[in-house]
Amino acid sequence: MTQLLLFNVFNGLIIGAFYALMALGLSLILNLSGVINFAHGGFLAIGGYLAYTLIPYLGFWGALLASPFLVALIGVAIERVLIRQLYGRDPLYSLLLTFGLAFMIEDGTRFIWGAQSLPYQIPNWLAAPLSTTYFFLTGYRVFMMALVAAVVFGLFLILNHTRLGLRIRAGTLDLETVSTLGVNVRVLRNLNFGLGIYLAGLAGVLAVGMLGLQPTIGDNLIMPSFIAIIVGGLGSLPGTLAGGLLIGVASGVTSVFLPSASEAVIYVMMAAVLIVRPRGLLGEEGRF
Amino acid sequence: MPAMNRRAADILIWFLLLAAPWWLPPAGSYIELGTHVVVYALAAMALNFLLGFTGVLSFGHAAYFGLGAYGTAMTIKYLYPSTPLGMLVGIVVATAAAAIIGPLIVRLRGVYFAMCTIAFGQVFYFIAFQWRSATGGDDGVSAWRRMPLDLGVVQIDILNSPKAFYFFVLAVFAVCAAAMAFLLRSPFGRTLLAIRENERRARFLGIPVDRHIWLSWVVSCFFVSVAGALFALMNNFVDPRALRWDQSGNFVIMAVLGGMRSFWGPLIGAAIFLVLQDYISSHTENWMSFIGLFFVLIVLFFPRGVLGLVRRRSAS
Numbered sequence: 200m201t202q203l204l205l206f207n208v209f210n211g212l213i214i215g216a217f218y219a220l221m222a223l224g225l226s227l228i229l230n231l232s233g234v235i236n237f238a239h240g241g242f243l244a245i246g247g248y249l250a251y252t253l254i255p256y257l258g259f260w261g262a263l264l265a266s267p268f269l270v271a272l273i274g275v276a277i278e279r280v281l282i283r284q285l286y287g288r289d290p291l292y293s294l295l296l297t298f299g300l301a302f303m304i305e306d307g308t309r310f311i312w313g314a315q316s317l318p319y320q321i322p323n324w325l326a327a328p329l330s331t332t333y334f335f336l337t338g339y340r341v342f343m344m345a346l347v348a349a350v351v352f353g354l355f356l357i358l359n360h361t362r363l364g365l366r367i368r369a370g371t372l373d374l375e376t377v378s379t380l381g382v383n384v385r386v387l388r389n390l391n392f393g394l395g396i397y398l399a400g401l402a403g404v405l406a407v408g409m410l411g412l413q414p415t416i417g418d419n420l421i422m423p424s425f426i427a428i429i430v431g432g433l434g435s436l437p438g439t440l441a442g443g444l445l446i447g448v449a450s451g452v453t454s455v456f457l458p459s460a461s462e463a464v465i466y467v468m469m470a471a472v473l474i475v476r477p478r479g480l481l482g483e484e485g486r487f
Numbered sequence: 488m489p490a491m492n493r494r495a496a497d498i499l500i501w502f503l504l505l506a507a508p509w510w511l512p513p514a515g516s517y518i519e520l521g522t523h524v525v526v527y528a529l530a531a532m533a534l535n536f537l538l539g540f541t542g543v544l545s546f547g548h549a550a551y552f553g554l555g556a557y558g559t560a561m562t563i564k565y566l567y568p569s570t571p572l573g574m575l576v577g578i579v580v581a582t583a584a585a586a587i588i589g590p591l592i593v594r595l596r597g598v599y600f601a602m603c604t605i606a607f608g609q610v611f612y613f614i615a616f617q618w619r620s621a622t623g624g625d626d627g628v629s630a631w632r633r634m635p636l637d638l639g640v641v642q643i644d645i646l647n648s649p650k651a652f653y654f655f656v657l658a659v660f661a662v663c664a665a666a667m668a669f670l671l672r673s674p675f676g677r678t679l680l681a682i683r684e685n686e687r688r689a690r691f692l693g694i695p696v697d698r699h700i701w702l703s704w705v706v707s708c709f710f711v712s713v714a715g716a717l718f719a720l721m722n723n724f725v726d727p728r729a730l731r732w733d734q735s736g737n738f739v740i741m742a743v744l745g746g747m748r749s750f751w752g753p754l755i756g757a758a759i760f761l762v763l764q765d766y767i768s769s770h771t772e773n774w775m776s777f778i779g780l781f782f783v784l785i786v787l788f789f790p791r792g793v794l795g796l797v798r799r800r801s802a803s
Contacts, residue, residue, distance in 0.1 A: 235598055284787065290598045291544050292786045295743065298736045299782025306775035422609045422732075425602055433599055459617060466610045473591045473603065 207451040213340055213409070215447015216347040217402055219440050221420050222427035223354065224398035226439040229428070230371040231391045233290055234282060237297040239424070240417020241304030242396050246270045246403025247412050248312050251319055259322055267400035274396025278389050286388070309414040317412040343405050350401060351440060354394075358436065367391050371434065423447075426469045432482020441480060500751055504657055508650045518649045519721075520765060524758045525653070525660050526717045531741035531753030533710030536667055538739065539747035540676065541703040542683030544601045546735050547608025551708040553730020554581035554611055555715025557622065560725045564631035570645070571636070574716040581712030584611075586705050593701045605732055615727040627726025645720075656717050663710050668750060670706065679703050711738075736782075744785055746794030755793050
């Protein structure tokens with residue numbers, strides 16, 4: 200029983216880490232630009248597919264490094280051409296635009312790489328379990344957790360200790376003032392969008408090793424990521440991180456006792472948070 | 488003479504709708520597409536009650552559309568084979584769900600509201616998908632049919648005659664459209680417009696804004712569930728795709744495409760969208776890309792919609 204519980208808590212943590220990685224990217228973009236990026240799941244899928252294509256040339260590690268960057272570049276280009284034009288307009292329009300993009304990306308990946316699930320090789324030594332009693336602790340899962348932790352740590356380092364991070368945080372609070380102080384807001388939003396998409400791409404590369412590679416891979420991750428943001432509190436990145444891990448673990452633990460409710464519990468948590476604390480766990484009062 | 492123009496437009500639209508079974512086939516189409524357009528038009532107009540006339544963006548209306556559809560289908564299949572009873576159950580269930588979820592989200596605004604409607608909408612998709620024994624999961628609720636209407640004196644065979652079913656759908660649509668028009672002209676509707684134009688001022692005037700948004704939300708979900716019930720009857724089938732988030736997106740794009748600020752806009756948007764979808768999906772496998780591209784193009788070049796464009800042209 201303990202082992203089962205441990206297994207599911209660990210599983211929940213991994214899933215939660217994915218939710219958090221996705222949600223952090225979404226949250227970055229949402230906070231600074233007011234855009235709900237529906238295409239986030241699409242970018243995640245691109246990350247996975249690019250890694251698949253790159254592995255024969257660069258190897259597993261090279262693909263892991265290169266793929267998210269390429270996805271981020273695509274994101275930067277798309278922001279520059281399409282999304283930039285919608286800043287300052289009703290959020291309805293950016294929502295519809297990214298919605299259309301999500302369709303195009305899903306169909307595009309299907310067109311290029313085919314609809315069927317593709318095999319994805321992770322190095323053998325990573326796939327093996329680390330211990331016989333705790334069979335679920337494969338090297339890959341531990342590695343994923345460590346990598347996600349490192350990336351999130353790095354993200355918060357960037358946000359708290361670099362000029363870019365300072366500007367992003369300031370822009371989240373009051374973009375107009377930041378602009379008045381001489382920061383090029385267009386570039387800032389562009390870079391910020393790229394950063395958010397980088398996280399989606401990274402989540403994609405890691406997720407395919409676990410969930411398999413198909414065009415709809417992002418679909419199951421995007422809704423919980425929205426919920427992670429709502430639970431954690433809009434406008435707060437630590438909140439988003441906590442929200443993602445929390446709903447991941449909650450659904451993992453629930454699956455021990457009531458497997459059919461393992462996803463429903465996420466929505467129940469969201470409803471509970473909205474009743475008790477509409478701004479989310481770590482959200483600021485009066486922001487929305 | 489905008490009042491007269493509007494009267495003329497109303498007459499033209501009703502004439503086209505009433506005569507559809509006769510002009511659709513010669514125009515190279517079929518009656519079922521007309522039924523499809525009317526059902527989606529009702530859904531998009533219901534959404535627009537909230538989006539265009541209250542200024543609140545819901546991206547989760549598919550949930551209530553789908554609840555109406557599932558309620559209708561499951562009642563006819565399991566409880567009692569009666570079309571009106573099925574519709575009634577579907578509509579009541581969906582409206583009740585909307586009324587319960589409403590208070591949780593009406594305090595939120597803008598993007599946050601949209602995001603919460605998306606997330607709550609997904610709950611019902613998830614239930615329909617998981618609860619296999621009742622909803623058939625991914626396969627949907629099948630093996631049932633809409634029943635002929637029994638009015639006591641006459642029986643209307645809406646099952647086997649597409650024309651009769653079209654007029655049945657159109658009759659429901661007409662009642663709903665009239666009810667929405669009436670609501671929008673009433674003091675309640677004017678209050679909603681006031682909230683849309685300037686929420687803060689409305690609040691200062693002593694209008695209970697949250698309660699009005701809740702009411703508008705429930706009214707909007709009520710009408711969208713009517714459309715959902717008709718949707719189930721139209722297909723004699725319902726599956727989880729009826730309540731997935733891309734369905735919500737379709738309603739929104741229809742409203743935007745036609746023109747959010749006009750009463751008939753969503754009808755025109757629905758007609759254009761569905762005809763285009765029908766055409767594209769019969770010509771290419773990659774119809775999703777084209778629909779996606781369509782979304783992007785509308786947002787970039789056509790944000791005011793067809794009627795918005797017409798109005799601006801006639802104003803200048």
